Amino acid sequence: MNERIKYAAQVKPSERQLAVQEMEFYSFIHFTINTYTDEEWGTGEEDPSIFNPAELDADQWVEAVKSAGMKGLILTCKHHDGFCLWPSRYTEHSVKNSPWKNGLGDVVREVSDACRRGGIKFGIYLSPWDRHEPTYGDSEVYNQYFINQLRELLTEYGDIFCVWFDGACGEGPNGKRQVYDWDAYYALIRELQPEACISVCGPDIRWCGNEAGHCRSSEWSVVPASIQDNEKIHENSQQQDDREFARKFSSEDEDLGSREIILDTPKLIWYPAEVNTSIRPGWFYHASEDDKVKSLEELLHVYEGSVGGNATFLLNLPPDRRGLIHENDVRRLQELGDAIQHRYSVNLASEAAASASESAEGHEAEQVLDGNPDTFWAPLQETEQVSIEIDLGQERTVDHVILQEYRYSQRIERFTLECKTGGEWSTIYNGTVVGYKKICGFEAVSSRYLRLNISESRWWPNLSAFEVYSSDTNA
Structure with a gap:
């Protein structure tokens, strides 16, 4: 018996990793000021006065999510434009300066409460890149700003099953780039929400390598440890000395864990994949895409390739300007849930x-x-x-x-x-x-x-x- 093979066979997941893997299928909600500008990435210069989802109904979101069989919801609490969906004490660029509910609204509160009422788990997305915040690029000062906002979200909205980070690290309004203090972010999450998985730019769940819903034919959970740093794209923010490893692996590589790979890699970790894609071409709502909702066949294909291919499936649903999941998306989600239930409800081997x-x-x-x-x-x-x-x-x-x-x-x-x-x-x-x-x-x-x-x-x-x-x- 090759000792490297035996070593790989004994690498184990954490309980938090298992908990998310066993959820299998959960939702992303991309909703912010971009919904009102018809953009995918905001500039940070948008006026909060344009944010007014007069019919926002978080229970409607949760029911749509549940109809497809999803077990959780991750909300974009702050995207790259820096606009906060909760009344953060650390910036004026938030819902508190919008006309929605006369500045007294809190989208994060409404969604987290709706998730609890609906019996699904709640997660948060918080963009480290902030195109509005003036301190972005003054690394120490901004890192404290980001940690302050992260603390608000981790302490004021109940249990969090996932904190989803991406590694976008563009230029700030001051013309500087930021060095993210990932270790400090992670430490705060572990302290305040120890059961939460830290995903993509984090040690618990990795990006599958694309946003199209492509699934590998062989998706390994046991992979080289160096992959953990792939999405921390700013050179100075990487914490791992790559010289310890035989080669550098990319998230886009088709083979991340075969026998050939593990025999040539000193350190292995349990780092399962998440497949993410949007139900529409864009991540945020665009009226021009109302007739471009993914077909039932395409969604079933991604579901079976991801959930049925040793990954989890994160499906994005963008609420419209009313603050509702559009009727076309709702209809497709119900069809998807019905199709999954029809196909997998009766196990013919239950009495075999x-x-x-x-x-x-x-x-x-x-x-x-x-x-x-x-x-x-x-x-x-x-x-x-x-x-x-x-x-x-x-x-x-x-x-x-x-x-x-x-x-x-x-x-x-x-x-x-x-x-x-x-x-x-x-x-x-x-x-x-x-x-x-x-x-x-x-x-x-x-x-x-x-x-x-x-x-x-x-x-x-x-x-x-x-x-x-x-x-x-x-x-």
Whole structure:
């Protein structure tokens, strides 16, 4: 057994990372002064008087989010223009100087309260780049300003499941660039919201490398430690000495965690991917895009490629100038939720039987069918090639299988799915990684028996779930 492979197999997630991974699907809300200027990036010179979402209804947002099956909402509390959706004590460039609710409104309060009422989790986006704040670029002074605002958000709006940072570091109104004190930001979050994941420009969840919803065919959670600094784009803000690593990896690289990569990388970390895209072409609302909402087929494709490809799915929904999620977006979200529910509501393996070519004591094959994420089937240690067979009890028409590894490791590198028809086994799906969840979609087949052959794995595979579905609920 190669010690590097064994080391990789034992890298584990934190509980906060697991909590977000198990949410699977959650929403981004891009809403600010840009909504009223028809821009994607504001300049910081906008007049707060134009911000007036007279019909703002955060409960409507939450219901739209829930209709698609999403479990959380991340709000752009401050984008690059510096306009604050809460009445921050540290700037006048905020809702308190807008006509909305006569300057007495607080979008962050309304949304966080609505999330609690609706039973979903609330997260915040706070842009480090601030094109309005005069101290931006005077690094020490601005870092304290940013920390003061971060403290407001972390202490006044209840539990936060995620703090989402991007690494944009443009020029300030004073012509200077800022050196962000990431370590201080992280320390404050860990102190005030220890259960919150710090995403993208943070140590807990990484960017998938694009904003188009592209998903890798092999998405590893165990990756080189150097990737943690990729999105901190300002050279002086990076905290990691890259000389410790054999090579520099990019977030856009297709291969971030194969055996070839891990054998050549001294330090590995658990750093799962998040796939983010917008339901429309833009991140903020534009009336010209009302007829450009992504199709149901496209959204299902991204959902199955991300949630079903060992990543989470962050889908952006931009409220309009009324302060509502537009009717076209609401309709599409309901269609998406209905389609996911229709496809994955009835597990045909819930009363199946399982057998394996090999099982370790306490990790019998039946444990892939018990619905318990804390149990799993496994062969004896150092058995890297193994198979498990599912007997559905009768012939069923199936077209999707969901596989899940034990959530504290990721080990399967290559596998095939087979079905038995006429006494012969035939391959219906070829795959690589499984991880938290792998959705395997294939042409419908009719069979009583399905078999998973694991041809490559690290140390010994651990499989927690083997679920079987049909798009035809009468199958």
